[in-house]
Amino acid sequence: MTNKHKKITEAPSLYDRLEQMETMEIVSNINNEDKKVADAVGLVLPKIAQVVDQTAKRFEKGGRLFYIGAGTSGRLGILDASEIPPTFGMPHDRVIGLIAGGDRAIRKAVEFAEDDTQQAWKDLKEYDINDNDVLVGIAASGTTPYVLGGIEDAKAHGILTVGITNNPGSPLALQSDIPIEVNVGPEFLTGSTRMKSGTSQKMVLNMISTGVMIRIGRVKGNKMVNMQLSNTKLVDRGTRYLMEELGLDYEAAEKALKQYGSVKLAIDALK
Structure with a gap:
């Protein structure tokens, strides 16, 4: 055809x-x-x-x-x-x-x-x-x-x-x-x-x-909570998500993000 x-x-x-x-x-x-x-x-x-x-x-x-x-x-x-x-x-x-x-x-x-x-x-x-x-x-x-x-x-x-x-x-x-x-x-x-x-x-x-x-649950609210932390920009973005979600200061949020490896895991562990 x-x-x-x-x-x-x-x-x-x-x-x-x-x-x-x-x-x-x-x-x-x-x-x-x-x-x-x-x-x-x-x-x-x-x-x-x-x-x-x-x-x-x-x-x-x-x-x-x-x-x-x-x-x-x-x-x-x-x-x-x-x-x-x-x-x-x-x-x-x-x-x-x-x-x-x-x-x-x-x-x-x-x-x-x-x-x-x-x-x-x-x-x-x-x-x-x-x-x-x-x-x-x-x-x-x-x-x-x-x-x-x-x-x-x-x-x-x-x-x-x-x-x-x-x-x-x-x-x-x-x-x-x-x-x-x-x-x-x-x-x-x-x-x-x-x-x-x-x-x-x-x-x-x-x-x-x-x-x-x-x-399939890879997003929370309107955030990319499962993104890979593969560069400084993404680590910063993830840190700010955690500050907003958990009421942490920047330093504490960044530490939690690096400890748990993703925004989602950090929120699940700390909320």
């Missing part, structure tokens, strides 16, 4: 003669297009909430969250996954981002890597993916073979599949158990899906991972 007539991500920009625009006009027009993104994401919130709840349920049983994508989509999945350990103190093997072409594709495009329908499942099998896990395929076009192959194989093995795409009715949307179809309209630069499409993907991934972490 090519679905060519519906590829919004390839539709001509609403703007033309970009090279003749003043610089201020270029950035203003990009900004005007970007303003449409949050509204487009707003239309798919029920689907995102469904993914959060289904993933949290599996997480409680030791399940994991996998992201697969190629190019920008793959990089955004890896970005989101890599933020989970420092922000929420989770082991790095609970949210895993995979990109077509492997880790070297994070920095430099690997030619034709996204065209292999078998590779995603091979990559996922290295992690012993199973029906406790959730697989999120990310593809602006909704037609990336690497992602479609992975989703198809995962479904065949009883794994819950989610598709994040910017082409409603695309193969990825049709194949996924839970399709998240964010119609951001044509890009300012025709076909450049690292722009609005990529921004929408980042927003959706933020919601999924943050929502799951809140649901």
Whole structure:
């Protein structure tokens, strides 16, 4: 199924003669297009909430969250996954981002890597993916073979599949158990899906991972009480959380934080 007539991500920009625009006009027009993104994401919130709840349920049983994508989509999945350990103190093997072409594709495009329908499942099998896990395929076009192959194989093995795409009715949307179809309209630069499409993907991934972490108890009040104390800024932030929560002065709060290793453990021990 090519679905060519519906590829919004390839539709001509609403703007033309970009090279003749003043610089201020270029950035203003990009900004005007970007303003449409949050509204487009707003239309798919029920689907995102469904993914959060289904993933949290599996997480409680030791399940994991996998992201697969190629190019920008793959990089955004890896970005989101890599933020989970420092922000929420989770082991790095609970949210895993995979990109077509492997880790070297994070920095430099690997030619034709996204065209292999078998590779995603091979990559996922290295992690012993199973029906406790959730697989999120990310593809602006909704037609990336690497992602479609992975989703198809995962479904065949009883794994819950989610598709994040910017082409409603695309193969990825049709194949996924839970399709998240964010119609951001044509890009300012025709076909450049690292722009609005990529921004929408980042927003959706933020919601999924943050929502799951809140649901499984990694947040208290509005604070990152499980964050890793991996630099001075985070130690300072954690110390201030404890001052606020326990009424300690800075020195005592910092000492307690270092003694217990996390805001949550310090609060549990001292409250």
